[in-house]
Amino acid sequence: MVAKLTRKIDERIYVNRYNIHAKNHLVVVQDMCAVCKDKPCTFSCPVDNYVWDAENKRLTVYYEGCVECGACVVVCPYHKITLTYPPAGRGVNYRFG
Amino acid sequence: MGSDRFDVVVVGAGPAGSAAALTMARQGVDVCVIERGEYPGAKNVFGGVVYKWPLEKLVPKFWESAPLERRMIDHRLVILDKEAGFALSFRDDQLGEEARGGFTALRSKFDPWFAQKAEEAGAVLITGMPVSDVILQDGRVVGVRTGEGRENEVYAKAVVAADGVMSTVLQKAGIRGPPNPDEVAIGVKEIVELPPETIESRFNAKAGRGARLEFFGAVTKGKAGGGFVYTNTNTLSVGVAVLLSHLMELKLKPYELLDEFKSHPYVAPLLEGGKVKEYQAHLIPEGGYASIPPLVSKGVLAVGDAAMLCLYPEGTNMAMASGMIAGEVLARAKKNDDFSDNRLSEYRKQLEESYVMKEHKRKKNYGAVLKNDKRFFNDYPSLIAEILRELVTVDGVDKGAKHSEARKKIRERVGYLRLLRDLYSDVWSVLPW
Amino acid sequence: MGELNIVVPIKQVPDVSELRLDPVTHALIREGVPSVLNPYDRYAMEAAIRLKEQFGGRITAITMGPMQAKKALQECMALGADEAVILSDRAFAAADTWATAYTLSVYIKTIPYDFVFTGLKAIDGETGQVGPELAEFLGIPHITYVRKIEVDQTTRSVRVERQLENGYDVWEAPYPILMSIAREYGEPRLPTLQGYIEAKRKQVKVVTVADLQKMGGDPKYFGLKGSPTFIPKVHPPPARPPGTVWEGDPKEAVRKLVEALSEKGLV
Ligand SMILES: Cc1cc2nc3c(=O)[nH]c(=O)nc-3n(C[C@H](O)[C@H](O)[C@H](O)COP(=O)(O)OP(=O)(O)OC[C@H]3O[C@@H](n4cnc5c(N)ncnc54)[C@H](O)[C@@H]3O)c2cc1C
C-alpha cells in the first residue's frame, strides 16, 4: 500500500486555531514501532498524526494538528511515545473549547 | 515573599485549579497558578454542562456574571439503536431559575472568567508555561519547574496537582503513571454553528434556555461510551466519547464514530445546516473509584481529573469541589504552619464526607461496568428498540401476543434475574441521573 | 562606566499567523484572533536585554494603544523590561505613523535614554516608518536593519552591522541613537517562569492625553486629528482561482495531471 498523501482529517482541523511550534513535540521509538503489532496510535489519534509508512517501515509522525489530548501516550503498548507540551502557548488554542 | 517562593503552587488553571487557588487566595495564602495554555481554557475541552453546585459556594450568584451559554431546562436521555431512538425527557422551566439545571459553557470563556476570580482574590496566574517536572527533595515535592535553569523553578510548601487527566505533576512525582486504556475515554467534539432562533425552535426552548441530550447505545457500536448534543447560544456542542480500550477493539478512528453519530437519523436533523467551527478532543477519566490515586502524597494534593475524580458527565463539579476542599485544608495548614502530609491528609478525610466521594463510592462499579458489560451499550438498547418498534406499530396483531413476545426476548437475550439485578444496581452506576 | 538606558517601543498586533481567508467567502476571518506582541519587536527586546546584560541599565518598554496592549507589555517585563508604559487615551486612536511617532516622542523626551530599539516593522501596518519618524521627532540619528551592535562607552558611540540583501554595511555613530533591529540580530529568547512572576508583581504605567499635554505635547498632533495620512480604501488582492485536485489511485492521478498540463501546453 502506498502511504496516503493527504489525510482526510486536514479539512477537519483546518477550522482550529493553532500557534504551531517549530519543533515536533511528539517523539516515538521507531524500533518499537517496527515490531508493534496493532499500532494503536495510528487509529486512536483523533487527528491522524500517526501514519504507518509500510514501504519504508517507519512511523510518520505529524504534529501540527495535535490537540495534545494524550490518547497516543495511553494506547502505546510499550509506553514509547513522549509528548512534551509545546512551550509559550504554542500548539492548539481552542477558540470555543 | 520572593518571586521564587510561594506557600502553594497550583499546576493547572481548569475548574479544579482555579477553585483551589480562589479558596486559598481569599484566606491570604500566597499562591501561584501555572497554566500551560496561552490563556486558561486554551487547551481544554468538555461537553459541557457546568452545575450550580459547588460553583455557587465559590462565586455567589455566579449566574449574574459568569459567561453562561444557555441554562438547561430540558434534560434528555436517548437510547439509540441503529436507526431508532427512545427518549426520556424531563423539561421544567423552574430549572432555569438560578441555573438550577446547570448551564452550558465554552471552556475558552468559562475558564478565563473563573481563573480571573482567583487572580482578583490575589493569586498570581502565569499562563503559557507548561510545567515539565517537579523538584524533589528528600522524597518530597518542594516545587516545580517549567524548563532548564534556576529561573524556571518555583518553590512552595505544598503543590496542588490540578493538571488534569494526564497530570504531569503526579507522573513526575511518581505518585501515579499514565492512565490505562480502560481507565480513560476519548471524547471528540465539534462546535456546530446555527442561528439562535433555529436552536430555540429545534430544541423547544426560549432565548437563554436550552436542552442537553445524552445518547447511549448504537453511538459507540455497543462499546462503552455515548454521545451528546448540548445547546449553546449560537452553537451546538456535538460529541462522542468511547473508552480507549474499546476503541482499540473497534479499530475505528474517533472521528469516524463522531461522523456516524452525526448522521444517525435521530441526530442529523438537529444539526441540519450547521457549520463546524471547531474540532476538539480530550481524555475523560472513566476508571471510577478504583482508579483514584493517593490524594495526598509527598506534599502533593491531587484534585479534579488529575485525581481521576470524574463520573461522566459530572466532572467540573467534582473538580471544583475537590479543589475547594484542598484549598480549605491548605489555608488551615498555613495558619498552623504545618504542611506535613499528615496534616494535609485532612483533605482526603473531608473529601470522603463530601458529595464527591459519596458519589464515587455509590457508583463504585462504574469503571468495571463500563469495562466489562456490553449489556448497557449493546443488548438493552437494541432490545428496547425492537420491543418498542413492535408495540407502537398497530398492525392487527394483538398487544397480548406482542407483550409475551417481548417477555420472551428479554428472557432469552438477558434473563429476568440479570435484568432485575441490573435495574437494582448497575444501571444506577452508568445513568447520569 | 555608566549603565545604559534603553527604550523599546513595542506594538500589540493581531496574530496574523491566525488570520485566514474563509475558504468560501474569501473574507478575512477575524473572529477570535488574539492580539500578540509584534514578532519583530521581540528582536528589539532581545537587543535591549543583551546590552543590559553586558553593561547593566534600565529597559523601558513603551506602547501607544488600547489598554489591552498591557498584555504585550507584561510580556516585555517578563523578558526583562524594568518599566512598562502605556500611552492610552481615546484621543490617540486612529493615529497614522506620523502621529504615533510624535506621541511616543513626547513621552520619551521626558526620560533619560541612550538607545531606542524598535522592530523593523509592525506585521499589521507594515510601514516600518514609526522608528525613523520617532528618531526625527527626538532629534537623534537612526540606523535601520541592525544585526550587530558594539558599544564604546568612552566615546559614547556605536559600531553596528546593518543587514543588506546580500551582505552588510558597517556604520559608526554617536548615541543617543535609534535603531531598528533585524532578524539576523539573533533568536529572541522566551520569558522564564521567574520573569513572568516578577512581571505580575510590577505595574504598567498608564499615561493619558492630559499627562502628555503637561509634558508639552500638542493635542492637535495626536490621534486621527494629527494624522496627515488618509487611507480611502483598502483593496484585498484578487482571489486566486481554485486549483484542481486529482484524488484516488496515484498512477491514475498522475496520468490526469500530465494530461491536463499537456493540454495547456506546459509539458
Ligand atoms: C468530551 C468531554 C465532555 C465532558 N462533559 C462534561 C460535562 O458536560 N460536565 C462536566 O461537569 N464535566 C464534563 N467533562 C469532564 C470535565 O471536563 C473534567 O472533569 C474537568 O474539566 C476537570 O477539571 P480539572 O480542572 O481537574 O482538569 P482540566 O479541566 O483538564 O484542567 C487542567 C488544566 O491544567 C492544565 N495543564 C495540564 N498539564 C499542565 C502542565 N504540565 N503544566 C501546566 N498546566 C497544565 C491544562 O491546560 C488545564 O487548563 C467532560 C470531559 C470531556 C473530555
Ligand SMILES: Cc1cc2nc3c(=O)[nH]c(=O)nc-3n(C[C@H](O)[C@H](O)[C@H](O)COP(=O)(O)OP(=O)(O)OC[C@H]3O[C@@H](n4cnc5c(N)ncnc54)[C@H](O)[C@@H]3O)c2cc1C
Ligand atoms: C488597514 C489599515 C488601515 C489604516 N488606516 C489608517 C487611516 O485611515 N488613517 C491613518 O492615519 N492611519 C491608518 N493606518 C495606519 C496605522 O495607524 C499604523 O498601523 C500605525 O500608525 C503604526 O504604523 P505601522 O503599523 O506601520 O508600524 P511600523 O512603522 O511598521 O512599526 C515599526 C516599529 O515601530 C514601533 N511601533 C509601531 N507602532 C507603535 C505603537 N503604537 N506604539 C509603540 N511603538 C510602535 C514598533 O517598534 C514597531 O516594530 C492604517 C493601517 C492599516 C493596516
Ligand code: SF4
Ligand atoms: S503504538 Fe507505540 S510502538 Fe506502536 S506504532 Fe505507535 S508509537 Fe510505535
Ligand code: SF4
Ligand atoms: S496527543 Fe492526541 S492529538 Fe496529539 S498525537 Fe497524541 S493522540 Fe494525536
